[in-house]
Amino acid sequence: MKKETCIIAKRLWSLLLFCMLTLQITAQQTGTITGVITDTSGEPVIGASVLVNGTSNGTISDLNGAFTLTHVPNNGTITVSYIGYISQTISVNGKK
Structure with missing residues (x-):
């Protein structure tokens, strides 16, 4: 019986450690970035691509050049292209 209790305790500690690591990963600071893409004359750029570097997370600008991009790491970079x-x-x- 003592051996079974030890095994259960080890599994509970492993589960607790796993949960703590999962929480730390999901707690990484991410946010939402919004903006308007314009050309040098101030006209909106429709359909410009906005991508979080190193990911497949991206969006395109709307008819007003506006975009919203979620789950962007606070220390990340984005690339705007057209x-x-x-x-x-x-x-x-x-x-933001």
Whole structure:
């Protein structure tokens, strides 16, 4: 019986450790980034691609050049690109 109790205790500790690691991973600071993409004359760029670097998380700008991108790491970077324009990589650094 003592051996079974020891095995159960080890499994409970393993489960607790797993839960703590999972919480730490999901607690990484992420946020939502919103913005408006415009050209040099201030006109909205429709359909520009906005992508979180190193992921497949992305979106495109709407008819007003606006976009919303969720689950962006606070210390991550995003790249904005559009055909015929030079792509820009922007550091998030906690910006919204």
